[in-house]
Amino acid sequence: MKLLANRDGPLVYRQRLATRLTHWVWVVCLFFLLLSGLQIFTARPDLYIGQQSGFAFENRVLSIGAAFDQGELGGVTTVFGRSFDTTGVLGVVEDADGNFQMQTFPGWLTIPSYRDLATGRIVHFFFAWVLVGTLALWLVASLVNRHLTRDILPRGRDLAALPGDIADHARLRLHHRRSYGPLQKLSYFTILIVVLPLMVATGLTMSPGVNAYAPWMLDLFGGRQTARTIHFVLMLALVAFAAIHIAMVLLAGPFNEMRSMVTGWIRIDGKEDER
Structure with a gap:
């Protein structure tokens, strides 16, 4: 399996300064947004479809809670009407003393680690606006230096080569190119141009103040x-992307990959066609 770059390959400058800076700001932002977002979610650990939560009707698609079964407290997660025992993970978790208590998520998954909706909202909104500003900065810089059109936007030849690139990744035949591969382009385009803007838009749609000025968003x-x-589903997609992204960095050679995102320079395969 080809996991590491050819040591005889040339060093090329692939990541511009704006790309590197915004990447690391996003890492920090998404970390705090995830954990503070889960803190906010614990205030109402249910998801619905529609304008409002159901009282006289049922429109719930997800619920995390606790229930007693034969006198024992257990966590129960319900997805589309089907319930699962999630004791110790969701709904009922183990505290520092080894006792089970009703809590949507373990403390290490939220900011703060204890129930504090106000602080969670402050942290979440602060890093949300930092994310918005950084995303706007990246978009402008990427249009100016052509990073968006040259490296991110998938083209016809990328789509044609996508099945082969997916097969290579499945076999862990990871290439080090001067430019992004087809699967990388499609993934980054999806996250940067689709998922993150949708995260921002759905977050704004939940704000009553924004609703007053832009009711059409509802x-x-x-x-x-x-x-x-x-918003919640997109968060799960971002977590999945981050996990796969980190795994690919480790498999492809973490030193080479980290050097690329710190200094901009990456060593490509020796026989790589420099496009």
């Missing part, structure tokens, strides 16, 4: 509760 996303559900 119609666009099918209601505040639907926007909240989409």
Whole structure:
């Protein structure tokens, strides 16, 4: 399996300064956004479809809670009406003393680690606006230096080569090119141009203040509760992307990959066609 770059390959300058700076700001932002977002979610650990949560009707698609079964407390997670025992993970977790207590997520998964909605909202909104500003900065810089059109935007030849690139990744035949491969382009385009802007838009749709100035956003996303559900699903997609991204960095040679995102220089395969 080809996991590491050819040591005889040339060093090429691949990552511009703006790309590197915004990348590391996003790492920090997404970390705090995830953990503070889960803190906010614990205030109402349910997801619905529509404008409002159901009282006289049922429109819930996810619920995390606790219930007693034969006198024992257990965590219960319900997805589309089907319930699962999630004791120790969701709904009922183990505290520092080894006792089980009703809590949506373990303390290490939230900021703060204890129930504090106000602090969670402050942290979440601060890093959300930092993310928005950084995303705007990246977009402008990437248009100016052509990083977006040259390296991110998938072209016809990339789509044609995508099946082969997916097969190479599945076999862990990881290449080190001067430019991004087809799967990288499609992944980065999806995250940067689709997922992150949608995260921002759905987050704004949940704000009553924004609703007053732009009520059309509620119609666009099918209601505040639907926007909240989409926001949560996009968060899961970002977590999955981050996990796969880190795994690929480790498999492809972490020193070479980290050097690329710190200094901009990466060693490509010796026989790589320098496009």
